[in-house]
Amino acid sequence: MCRGGCTVAGLEQETEQALHLYRVFSRAFRSVTEHSLRDIKSHGLHPTEFSVLELLYHKGPQPLQQIGASILLASGSVTYVIDKLEQNGMINRQPCPHDRRVTHAELTEKGRSLIEQIFPVHAQALRLAVSGLSAAEKEQAIMLLRKLGMEAAKLLK
Structure with missing residues (x-):
């Protein structure tokens, strides 16, 4: 699927651009x-x-079987994390x-109290992390990354 012209040079340029996008995206994500x-x-x-x-x-409250899929974690790891959180009374x-x-x-009162205390701080850390973009640029980035992700997912099938 040649988007930048169907010449060898066009394919090479498109490939270089794709590699550059991947590197920039990876560094920003990191x-x-x-x-x-x-x-x-x-x-x-x-x-x-x-x-x-x-x-x-x-x-x-969430079924244990669905937690792993929701947070992209293997089921064996979910059991370990759930056990640890339960032992800590969370x-x-x-x-x-x-x-x-x-x-x-489900959260205990101790777990709810902790996440209620730390989540606003976490949200502010993420706000700071993406503060290099204006509100309009953030909306544009969301739209473009969603489009990129959906197309990449389609190509996997």
Whole structure:
């Protein structure tokens, strides 16, 4: 699919542009992610622990089987993180009354109190991390990255 002309030179130029975009995107993602990780670690949490707490805070109790897919984590890792959060009194496991095969994770009062305290600070760290763009540029970046991601996903099928 030659977009920049169907000459060899056009394909080479398109390929170089794609590689450059990937490098720039990767570096930007790494820098923004570092802000997120630094903030999460400053609260004594591992990123996956924070992700589970944030998910439960914003979405309410969740089936354990769906947590991994929601935060892009392998099921074995989910069990480890859930066990650790439960041992620290941050979450409880609750069996589903309608289906014995399903167990939900829910925040305890301690877990809710912690995430309510640290999430606004985390949100501000991310706001700072992306402050190099104006509001209009952020909207444009969201639109373009969504388009890029959707097309890349289609090409995987």
